[in-house]
Amino acid sequence: MTKERLYLYDTTLRDGQQTQGVQFSTSEKLKITAVLDALGVDYIEGGWPGANPTDSEYFEQVGPMRPVLTAFGMTKRAGRSAENDDVLAAVLNANTPAVCLVGKSHSFHVSTALGITNDENTENIRVSVAHIVAQGREAMLDAEHFFDGYASDPAYALEAVHAAHDAGARWIVLCDTNGGSLPDDVGRVVAEVIASGIPGDKLGIHTHNDTEHAVANTLAAVLAGARQVQGTLNGLGERCGNANLTTLIPTLLLKEPFASRFETGVTLEALKGLKKASRVLDDILNRVPAKQAAYVGSSAFAHKAGLHASAIAKDPTTYEHIDPALVGNARIVPMSNQAGQSNLRERLMQAGLEVERGDPRLPRILDRIKEMESQGYSYDTAQASFELLARKELGMLPEFFEVKRYRVTVERRRNKRGKMVSLSEAVVVVKVAGEKVLNVSESIGPDGSDRGPVNALSRALAKDLGPYQAIIDDLRLIDFKVRITDGGTEAVTRVIIDSADAQGRTWSTVGVSANIVDASFDALLDAINWKLIRDGATV
Ligand SMILES: CC(=O)SCCNC(=O)CCNC(=O)[C@H](O)C(C)(C)COP(=O)(O)OP(=O)(O)OC[C@H]1O[C@@H](n2cnc3c(N)ncnc32)[C@H](O)[C@@H]1OP(=O)(O)O
């Protein structure tokens, strides 16, 4: 059976930039462009030229590429010609092969937001699309609020999209702008638009995630006949985000009925780069990756319960909907008080530790984990701390250095300008390679402000570890989570630290104490020891 082509349209650089707190620089936009190109999307919407200096600069710098570069803008305003609309001119001046204009298709918005008549709006759409087509560009209309408009005034919603179609638009994109639609309605409405005379291979779908249905709504639209799919990496986008391409792409490629009916520009080989693509965006945004993200999250193939891990060891398909390698992800079998010996052996194997079934050390490790978790530790995310605990029980934990003592102080005082400022200072004394080393560090960030006592401790600890220093030089603390938890008889502080290094590895460690500084210090120590072991340090 010949497969039908589905076109993937990425709007990370435009609608993704409408996410609260997200502001890409030009170089970040160029980096994301390269990721999208490698993945194989068909269109990249680069932004709104003329709306801000970054978007304009991006279009000047981006250069030729395989995906169709698309500039975004809005239909011309009433009372002026398309040729004389300065906003439209700025969009066209970016000289992109494709231009996508947002236009109103809900009569309520035409009267309320634009303050014009339906006829004027229809004319604005028609003339604007015709103007783009006359310049030899591929024209698209993002029909804003289409589904809400169709529910309240179907005749006008159809009039608006037919105006774009008749004026030569290559794509008419039906937008669920407020994200409140549900799949049955989206599928029905797309089918009715096709029945009204706009063929499905000219229809696109653009959904928002305000009811967590953006992906489901997109799939419903595709099943009803739409052939262009809009979305963003990691579901970035205005309010609750857009349809998540990081979920949609593997679903379209791997799940039925999509996999056998459709093909996209993304190959199975490129799909293996999906998790990495997702992480590049997280890195740019300085966000901690969402662990439970479908397909690409670090928990997406994590098998915590003993029953699951036992079956997974026999056949991974017992608890996995796809092979994680297809999307560049990996299976993990975390340790926790939900685990049995199958989790443990699998997890040890992943850490390079072969332990025979029936080895008496296995139940000892399990007992130790359960005992530590009852004191407030949590190992299902802090896998690096688990590995160190297991190594200790197995007699395979080298002592690279010994911490003799540490101290941290926080001083609050007025600076010369009379402003109250803090200064955190830490002293750590370690014995390493037979030598006692005293390290002192302050915690001042690049902007001159105090980064707190844990940062000062981390810097002092990692300042001079003698022969091991070169190994830990690239260690970075990327996240720090503190939680007051029940440690058996009384409340304790649990600190989880996520670390990363230049090899792209991330790992989590845990520390627990009644004292937040001690809990943090223990988690920091584990982070360093884990890296030393993984990088082959010897005593
Ligand atoms: C649904 C979506 O997400 S569409 C994407 C929206 N994206 C953005 O808004 C981000 C980029 N936008 C901007 O930088 C600015 O809004 C600009 C540069 C485009 C316009 O700025 P300003 O001229 O200051 O206008 P402002 O933002 O206050 O208001 C938008 C104007 O566009 C008009 N407008 C809105 N949609 C349309 C449309 N589809 N066609 C024509 N005009 C429109 C509004 O009526 C309003 O005009 P008014 O001030 O005469 O009432």
Ligand SMILES: CC(=O)C(=O)O
């Ligand atoms: C165009 C667009 O981003 C929307 O309607 O949601």
